[in-house]
Structure formats: structure tokens, C-alpha cells
Amino acid sequence: MRSFVRLLHCLVTLFILLSAPALALAADKPSQPEEAELIVANRHIATFRAEFGGATPRARAERAARRIALAGESSKPLKTNTVSYSLDGKSGIAIRAGDQILFALLPADLEADASLPLEVEAGNAAQQTQRVLDAYREQGDLKGIARGVLLSLLATAIAGGLLWTLLRAGRRVTDGVQRRIERKLAVTAGVGWARYTYGLVLRVAQIVLILLALFLVDVWLTFVLKQFPITEPLGDHLIDYLFRYAGHFGDACLAALPGLVAVAIIIVIAQAIAGMLRSVFDAAQSEHLTLPGVHPETASATRRIVVGGVWAFAFALAYPYIPGSSTDVFKGVSVLLGFLFTLGSAGVMSQLMGGLVLTYARALRLGDYVKIGEIEGVVRELSTLSVKIVNIRNEEITIPNAVLLGSAIYNYSRRADQGTMLSTKVTIGYDAPWRQIHALLIEAARRVPEIRTSPDPTVYQRALNDFYVEYELFCQIHEAQQRVPVLSALHASIQDCFNEYGVQIMSPHFFEQPAQPVLSPKSEWHAPPAAPAEATKASN
Template sequence: MKNILKVLLISLITLTIVINSPFAYSQDTTTSGNKIDGFPVILNDETLFVIQKNTGSFSAEERAETITNRLKKFAENNSLSLDSLKIQPLNDTNTSTIVSDDKILITLTEEDAKAAGKTIQELTTQYLEKIRESVAQYRSERTLQSRILAAIYTLVASISIGLIFKIINVIFPYSYRIIDRLQETHIPGFRLQNIELLSSQKVAKYLISFLKFIRVVCYLTVFYVYIPLVFSFFPITRGLSYKLFKYLFAAIQLTWLGFINYIPNIFIISLIITITYYTIRFTKFIFTEIEEGDLSFPGFYREWAMPTYNIALFLIIALGLVFVFPYLPGSNSPAFRGVSVFLGILFSLGSTSAVANTVGGIILIYTRSFQIGDRVQIGDIIGDVEEKTILVTRIRTPKNVLVTLPNSTVLNSNVVNYSASSRDTGIPLILHTTITLGYDVPWRKVYQALLDAAADTEHILDQPAPFILQTSLDDFYVSYELNAYTDRTIKIPLVYSELHEHIQDRCNEADIEILSPHYRAMRDGNQTTIPANYLPSDYQAPGFRIEH
């Protein structure tokens, strides 16, 4: 029932448009032509013949317009029969006329006959037959029977378009459901190496969106064909129908001719794309071999391979686009050039910091300042390098804080890498810590306690062996620096903490008090600070000396 109502509604709207069409559109009685080809005489939106010559003060255009108006009035007057159309014989002025009840419809001269390449009798007879046929058709199409038949055709066309819409509404939703069912099994995603560019769900979503677009195009195409088709059933709108079909065919023809003329450019673009594609594949093969160590060049490190390939990829694609650009449709149009210049200026003004960060990222790659996983210090930030992109570097601190640094900032800062030495040369990192003890503690005893503390600490290497340096002899104490090797740079804070714990334990076991003694300038009655093993066995601290 609902579909029937839709068909009836479409038919009613169409009939309303057609009925009101005389107010919006009437037969075009103006003539369009030129002096060479002539000006057409039109009836029922059909050109009967053309007028090429002037007659007296009347131009060919004026003659064609006048004849068109006379024929239209004759056709609309049903009281005038076709038998009333007659040819008057030649007169002294060498003219021939077609009349109806002594009313002149058209006058032909010898010049008209010469322009048509016929005698004036033959030309007049030919025009008379055309006029009779056109008037007969004009009147038959405007009878009640023809109008009813046109309404029936309209109803049939409306039912047909309803069925077509129904088929479209069945086919496309069914296609959507099929895509939804197949998206996990038969619709693959798009991947570039290990990077998923489009998942299968997104591919299915884009396919459904494309089908929805095709569905709308089908609706519009069917409706555009339907309206001129219905208009062609009614004589008062047939001219508009012809124009609509003419526009459609002209657009199709223009598109097709444009495509045919563009085929050479398509071949050139395809050739450029093919060359670019295989150049990229060859370049990738070379840099992959370098990364895997199968191919090497002096001074070119393996970790440079993929970043260099990405730079080469960008340059190859950019060069390919430069070659393709002149062959793109509309590339020579002022609008296309204006948009290109505008986008270039916009990019230049808005990408200053981005360009600086990009250049900084490229320089950091080739300076080999750090790699992913290295423990580094950049400015006041200490942590492990977690991500290294062309624009930013991300560092995770020991407190699990993720810090993002622009590459331009990294490039302008001092970078301390705690992992590079162990990774590149095999020489582990040296951790060092300093304690200060008085001169009364034997230095050999201090050495042993510190070395034992280093040996007790996890992640401190036995080889190379730890060592101790006396970094200063101050007024009241000595500075002892313990140096120990480790290859676990990511655990530096934990290693330091554990080392300090063991230093305290070993010093306490050796009766070494960790402090920095200070003395007043009063030595009488005090024990000397020289270690006991350097003093005589009968040494006693002097008493206080008091003078009167």
C-alpha cells in the first residue's frame, strides 16, 4: 500500500509540473541561426526549414520569425483544415506563396529556390508537405485522447521508476550486509611492512560509504532520466525534454571526449608511476641489505639505512610528483596555480618550527647521539629514550614520567649518553661515588672496605676491576673516590643505592666512622691524627702545657 501511494504521489507531482509547464515553458518562437546557414522556421519544437535570403526590407531572420508565428497560429486554429493550405501560382514578381483561406503563410522567391538548389515550384511543394505533416502532428498531439495516453505513459513511467527505486533499495542494503559479514574473513586490510594503514573494518566502512555514494548517483540519474522522459510525452513540454536530454548527452559527450583526449597523458603518468615504483623498490632493496649487514660502505652505519631510505623515498616521490604535475587535468588553469601558490605560502608561514624540528631530527640521526633504549641526559632530563621520530624525541625518566622534547631543543642541548660506550665499544660505564675520612683512618683499610662494598653490589662487574682514587688531601680529611664498572645503565639509580648501602656496611664492619673531621688550633693534650701503625709503640698523647 505504501509503495502504491508513493507511485501515485510521483505521478501526481509529475502531472502537476506538466500541467503548469505552459506558464513556465512555452514553445520557443525565437529563431536562432546565422546569415550563412540561414534562420530556422520552427513548429512544435521542430525545425521545418530555413530561410537564407532577405526579401525587400525584411531580413532573413525577420522572415523566419514571421513565418513561425503564422504557422503556429494556423496550427492552433482547428477550424482551419489542412486542405485549406494551397500554393498560389507564380506571378510577375517571380514569387510563390502558400496560403490558407487567402491568408498568406509563407512567401518564397527565386533567390530562396537558388539557395536551396531547386526550382521555386519544387521548393514550395516540399515546404507545403512539411507544413501539413507538422501541423497534423501538432494537432493530433493536443487532442484529449493524446493527453490521456500521455498521462497513462506517465503513470507507467512512474511505476517503473518506483520499481527501480525499490530494486535499488533492496540491492544496496543487501550489499552492505554482505560487506559487514565478510569484513573479518574475506576483506583484507592494507599494510605497509609492519604498519597497518587500514584495518579490515575501515576498508569495509569505506566500501559501504562508496556504495552509498553510488546509490545516490543512481537515484539522481534515474530521476534525471525520468523527468525528461515524462516531459517528452506532452507536446507543451517536449522542447524542455529535448533540452534536458541534450544537456545530459552533451555532458556525457564532453566527459568521454575529455577522457579520450586525456588517454596519452594517462599513459605518460602510468609510465612515470611505474618508473617511480621500481626505483623505490630498488632503493629499498639496497638499504635493506645495508641494514642487514650484507652490504656495507665505509663510514655508513647500519642504523642509518632505514632513515636514509625514508629520506630517499620522500625525494623520489616528490620528484615523481613534479614530473606528473604537468599532465594532471587542469594543471595549467589559473585557479589550480592560484591554489598551489596559496598552499605553498600557507605551508611556508605555518611550518617554521616543524621544519626546524625535522632538520634537527635528521641531524640527530646522522650524529648518532643516541638510540632507542639508551640512558641519556638532555639538559636537566635523565631517562631512557623510548621513541625517536623525525619531529620529537620521547624520554621516560626513572620516575616513569614520559617527557617529549622537540628535536630542535635536543639539537641545541648537551646530550650525555650513558649507554653508547658499552654498546658501541664494549667498554662498560664507570660509576663513581666519593666519601671523606680523617687522616687517622689508614688509607689501605679504606681501600679494602670500598672494594669489598663494590664486590658485594649486584650489577658491578668484576672485570674490569673496581679501583679507588684519592682525589684530594684536604686540611682535615682525605677524599676517596670509588670507581666501578657496570653494563646495566638502565639501573644506575638502583646500583648507586645498593653500592652506598654496602659501603656503609663494610665501613661499619671495619670500625671506620664515615665523617669529615674538623679540628681547632689547639693541639696540646690531643691525640695526633697520624695513624697508630706509624707511631712508636710507646707513644702517648702529650699533656696540656701551661705557662706562668
């Protein structure tokens, strides 16, 4: 353990000895001072990057600005020049106004990759300083100031008149478009794309007018600023900014043009393919064309799915060519929309899948007379999310597709070519002859014109309950939509027939056992309108 401690001590000492020179060099390395720009009268003159005489670049810039301002207040014109110097082993070039030194430039003030020598940079700084001194002298000229004020007022009046003209033109365009919209809607009875088309034209015209107004304000402000020596550089910068941004916008438009052309080509091709597919599936829906696996009932849904897939594929192809699609903002918005769609589409997707299942199961068609749970009526609309049914009371009932998947659907129209079956039940006591009850129910069905005579109505005894017998009459009608009124007419006919032959429609319950058995006498087994016993034997 003692030898291990000695070894560790030697390693630490060696590390300190090796790192000491590097730490000393880092401590001795001077930090780079922050550069400072010399700007006077809105004009950039020079940039200081090195210390001189113990003064930082910022202090040098402030001192030079004060000296230039004092030189500008001189009553006589001063000419700037440059002179080379060497002080304490440091050489540089001083800029003077007359005999007064304003500031100096050092080789260290140049950028590391500067392409111009110090003499050229100093000459440029002297020229800019001369312009500043001239601007100060011109700013004190009352005649020049008065001329600038008058020209500014004149430019303001002209700009105001042009802005007023643009405002009036905008109002005329708005009123004209509004009148065209009203006339178009009056002709088309409020239907059509006139409102949206003219609205788009109106918005484009308003944007153009706003851009013209901004350009006019920019030109006016530039002209006003250039009338005064001190603010003249601001006017130059303002118009430069305008043309620079316009150039950037034009470059962006030209750069986006190939992508927009590619998007347009993809849209045109997708539109042509979608139109062809619509024609094919419309022909399949109207049974003018037969497609494998596509029925007329499922052609519409299949068309929507296939066309939607075509447009989804077209969007995937066009997405990389959309201007700005590769920016972080576009990607962030896409992620946000996808996240919101994922959260809110759970219920919608279940309804969509339910609609697809119902469509391809061919359980419903438009115009079918169906019964779903307690709801009975005609199917008026089949959508991707719900089914609309109109009942006998002319009430429109909307049933979500997810509910339909868990319900039994009775479709009375699907087999209408073979006749729509109609049934009703009656319960009669055991003392009534069953042959007579059969004959009465069949006679009642034959008296209803809407009930088909072929096949013949049929009666079945569905149950022998404790107190009565349950009879059910089956017959067929021509139209499923007439199910409710025909059933009502059948019930009325049953009551009339039973009344005519003196048979009570009743289901007796006993509170105590009757004294005599409740039986149908054999002599009444073939009571009218039942067939006589001889005819029954003969038929047997």
C-alpha cells in the same frame, strides 16, 4: 612666443579637419541591432537579425509568435508555404499559414558566413512552423491527451518499481559488504585492510546505483515529455543532453587514458627502484652489506631520504601526465597547498633537520642508556621529529629534536664493550685518614656483584674544600641499563663499610675555631681496611 602660438593653432586646426570625416563616418554608421530567436511551443523556428518596417528583431519575434499562436487556435488545419516579395526596395521571403502571413525573413537575417541560401532557410522555418501548428492542433485532441496521461502514469509506476528495486539492491549490497567486513575483522582481530577495501567497493557500488537511478529518471522524464505535443521537443533535448554529456565524459576518459598509462608506468618503475633501495639499505643496517659512508645507525634514515627522493622525482615526472594538471583549478590548488605548507613547515623542518643531525652524528641508538639534561633512561624510539626515552619509573618522555640539538647527551651505552663507568662522591672531614677512606670506598665497590673486578675500582680526591675533603669513587659495570639500581646498591655498601669500621660519613662545618687542630693522627693513617705502613713501604 607669438609665432609659436600661431604654429600650435595651425596644427590643431589641421588635426580637426583631418579627423572630421572619420568622425562623421562613425556617426553615420548604424549600430547592429541585437538578434532575437523565434521560439514557439518549445520549438526553434527562425532567428531575426535585422530591422524590418521600423521593427527591431525582438519586436518582429514577439509579433510572429503571437500570429503563430492565433493560427494554432484555428479550428481547421492550416498548411504553411513560402512566398517571395519586394517592399520598398527590400526583397525577402514571407512564411504563410493558409492566406495569412505570419512573418518574413530578410537576407540580412542570415549569418555573415551562412552556407545555406535564404530560400532554404525560409523552407526550414516553414516546416518548423507547420510542426508548431500541428502540435497546437494535437494538443487540443482530448483522446491524445488522455492517452498521454495514461502512458505517463504507467511509465511512472514502472519507474517507481525500478527505483524501489535499485534501493533494495543497494541495501542488500551495503548489508552484504558490512557482514564481510565484520567477518574479516573477526578473523584478523581488527587488523588489516579489509575495512578500507570493502569500503571502497561499497562506495563504487553506491555510485553505480546512483548513476543508474539518474539514468532511469532521465528516461522516464523523456518518455513523459514526449507524450504531449507541446513538450515533445523538451524530451528530445533531454535525451540529447544525456548522450551528449555521456559522450563528453567518454571522450575525456579516452583522452586521459594515455596519461594514466604513463603515470602507472612511472609508479611501477619507482616502486621497483624503491624496493631495490630498501633491500640494499636494510642489508647495510643489518651489517650484511657495507656501503661507503653509510653506517648501520644511519642506514635507516638514509634509506628514507633516498626513497623519498625517488618518489619525489617520480611525482615530478608523472605530474604533467595527470588528467587536469594543466587546468587553472589544479594550478590554484597546488599554489594554495604550497603556500600552506610553506607557512606551517618552519617548525617541522627544524625538527626534521635536528633529527638528521642527530642521526648522522650517531649520538643515539635504540636501546642506549642516556642522560639528557635531567632526563635519564633508555632510548625506545628515534623518529624524524622527536626521541622517546623510558626512565627508571617506566615513564615515557618525548624530547623534540630541536631541544636535543641544544643539550648535552651522555651516552652510557656507546662504550659498553669497554665497560660502563659508574661514579659516586662522598665528603669526609679532615680528621678522617684519607688512606682509610680510599680503602673503605674500594671495599664497598668490591662487595657489589654487578661491579666489574677488572679494572679495579679507583678513588680520587676531587677537592680540598673549606671544611671537608671530596672523594669520588670510579668503577665499571656490565650493563648501562642497570646504572640506577647498581648505584643504589653501591651507596648501601658504602654505608655498611663505613659503619663496620666506625668511620662517620659527615662533612663538618665550624661555627668557631676548635680548641685543638682537626687532624688525623699519624697512628691512624693506616687504620683498617687501609694497608699497613710496612706494606706500603714495601710496595714503594
